[in-house]
Amino acid sequence: MDTFFEQSLLLIYSSVILFLLHYIHKSISRPKTPTETTNSGTPKSYPLIGSLLDFIKNRSRFIDWTTEILLATPTNTILLRRPGMDPMVITANPSNVKHILMTNFDRYPKGELFTSHLRAVFGQVMFILNGEPWKDQRRIAVHEFSSTTFCNCAVNIIAQETHTMLIPILERASRMNHVLDLQEIFERFMFNILSRLMFSEDPGALKASPLVPLHMEGEEVLNIGSERRFKDSISIIHKNLERIMQTRLIETRGVSKDDIISRFIDHGDATVDYLRDIGIGFLLAGTDTTVSSLTWFFWILSSNPRVEKQIVEEVEAVRAKHSKNPGETFNFKEIREMHYLHAAITESMRLYPPVPFNVKTCSSDDVLPDGTLVKKGWNVLYNAFAMGTMEKIWGNDCLEYKPERWLEDGIFQQQSPFRYPIFNAGPRMCAGKDLAYIQIKLIVASMIERFVIEVQDDHMQPEKILSLTLLMKGGLPVKVRERCSEFKN
Numbered sequence: 316m317d318t319f320f321e322q323s324l325l326l327i328y329s330s331v332i333l334f335l336l337h338y339i340h341k342s343i344s345r346p347k348t349p350t351e352t353t354n355s356g357t358p359k360s361y362p363l364i365g366s367l368l369d370f371i372k373n374r375s376r377f378i379d380w381t382t383e384i385l386l387a388t389p390t391n392t393i394l395l396r397r398p399g400m401d402p403m404v405i406t407a408n409p410s411n412v413k414h415i416l417m418t419n420f421d422r423y424p425k426g427e428l429f430t431s432h433l434r435a436v437f438g439q440v441m442f443i444l445n446g447e448p449w450k451d452q453r454r455i456a457v458h459e460f461s462s463t464t465f466c467n468c469a470v471n472i473i474a475q476e477t478h479t480m481l482i483p484i485l486e487r488a489s490r491m492n493h494v495l496d497l498q499e500i501f502e503r504f505m506f507n508i509l510s511r512l513m514f515s516e517d518p519g520a521l522k523a524s525p526l527v528p529l530h531m532e533g534e535e536v537l538n539i540g541s542e543r544r545f546k547d548s549i550s551i552i553h554k555n556l557e558r559i560m561q562t563r564l565i566e567t568r569g570v571s572k573d574d575i576i577s578r579f580i581d582h583g584d585a586t587v588d589y590l591r592d593i594g595i596g597f598l599l600a601g602t603d604t605t606v607s608s609l610t611w612f613f614w615i616l617s618s619n620p621r622v623e624k625q626i627v628e629e630v631e632a633v634r635a636k637h638s639k640n641p642g643e644t645f646n647f648k649e650i651r652e653m654h655y656l657h658a659a660i661t662e663s664m665r666l667y668p669p670v671p672f673n674v675k676t677c678s679s680d681d682v683l684p685d686g687t688l689v690k691k692g693w694n695v696l697y698n699a700f701a702m703g704t705m706e707k708i709w710g711n712d713c714l715e716y717k718p719e720r721w722l723e724d725g726i727f728q729q730q731s732p733f734r735y736p737i738f739n740a741g742p743r744m745c746a747g748k749d750l751a752y753i754q755i756k757l758i759v760a761s762m763i764e765r766f767v768i769e770v771q772d773d774h775m776q777p778e779k780i781l782s783l784t785l786l787m788k789g790g791l792p793v794k795v796r797e798r799c800s801e802f803k804n
């Protein structure tokens with residue numbers, strides 16, 4: 316079992332990187348006739364080669380590079396011209412984001428360029444499907460995720476995993492004064508939780524984790540993920556998930572369990588392949604996104620002791636209000652009372668969005684609200700990272716980490732998802748958003764009450780991995796210290 320889950324983690328991690336490189340490679344080599352009329356800005360562009368030189372120079376810092384250009388462009392929309400191909404529209408303009416994600420949703424499906432590679436690797440996973448197959452899966456997922464029974468069950472599982480697996484690792488690291496890669500720990504941990512929520516399987520991935528884990532750089536991941544090993548990993552993950560699903564199909568018919576896969580078995584004639592693809596899809600959608608959010612959150616918190624103090628006070632206040640003993644876990648209702656923590660997590664994802672960009676393909680000629688012409692077949696990408704740092708959206712303190720901007724009289728206030736498309740927006744908004752907040756809040760509350768997380772080299776800006784999710788190159792080395800009374804003065 317361990318091999319399966321170790322391989323699965325590796326596969327998920329490396330596949331998004333491979334996908335991105337594949338995607339970028341395809342987008343600079345796909346032959347198409349360019350037709351373009353636009354009022355938008357562009358990166359430096361030359362006859363015949365378009366923006367290729369700049370693109371190659373900046374491809375390892377694609378997110379930062381496009382952000383710099385978007386912020387300097389009046390409409391916050393640019394065209395990336397590639398030789399002999401369609402331009403790619405890149406936008407950070409909330410009106411355009413609303414247009415592609417909601418108002419003109421049907422005109423901007425998941426395009427073949429985005430889906431073909433992932434489909435070949437993973438099968439019919441939900442977030443690459445269009446049309447009826449997507450609608451069917453989404454209906455079941457949204458219904459399940461919004462049920463109170465599921466939320467309560469999720470809280471129990473997350474709390475149990477936190478206290479039996481995560482906290483003991485942190486305790487040990489604190490006792491032995493070891494450096495941990497927090498990102499790597501979160502990867503294993505979130506994978507555990509997702510496996511239990513999805514199909515009641517406990518992979519025990521954390522139990523196998525050494526105290527000072529190996530961490531993988533992007534290049535190492537790519538080496539390890541070389542063709543043969545990559546195929547082996549896919550084959551292992553497929554075989555094991557098929558085995559799990561086969562057993563579940565026999566066991567679950569007529570006997571409902573409290574996990575997500577049971578809901579898909581309950582609805583209609585589920586096959587092993589269908590359930591396997593759903594399983595992989597949810598593991599992909601829910602693991603690295605929450606890992607990214609947690610990792611950047613602890614990094615940003617390490618240089619914001621004022622915010623840390625407020626969170627600790629809020630967690631302690633909720634504990635006191637409900638007369639809970641130290642170490643006793645919080646329930647769903649209590650977690651929802653932590654508005655400051657909710658704001659602090661939301662604010663950290665504004666500056667470091669777990670999914671920094673998202674791409675759609677235009678299915679018929681169109682004009683975006685800012686006047687940009689988009690032709691059929693062109694890809695339109697929104698850059699959530701750029702949007703998080705725009706003065707136009709967040710005001711002149713846009714670069715400051717300020718959870719208070721999300722609070723009114725201490726109560727968390729939502730912002731328009733078109734200004735803050737961290738969970739996507741419109742009909743395809745993240746199906747696991749509420750679950751993600753429950754997970755992250757519960758984990759942070761449990762960790763922060765008990766430990767101080769000391770980021771090593773906290774003044775260094777971590778390097779971003781070129782991936783679909785915003786992970787840190789080299790992980791996040793931390794030391795862990797038992798919290799003393801320093802915040803109680």
Ligand code: HEM
Pocket residue numbers: 441442443453456509597598600601602604605608669670673674736737738739742743744745746747748750751
């Ligand atoms: C902080 C954590 C998370 C963030 C920032 C996030 C963000 C996103 C984004 C941006 C999308 C749109 C992707 C696209 O259209 O290509 C998405 C879709 C999705 N997410 Fe999440 N996600 C998070 C956690 C989760 C979790 C924990 C789950 C559940 C296991 C989940 C399940 C899904 C699903 C099923 C979709 C596909 C929705 C659809 O296509 O209709 N997500 N998420």
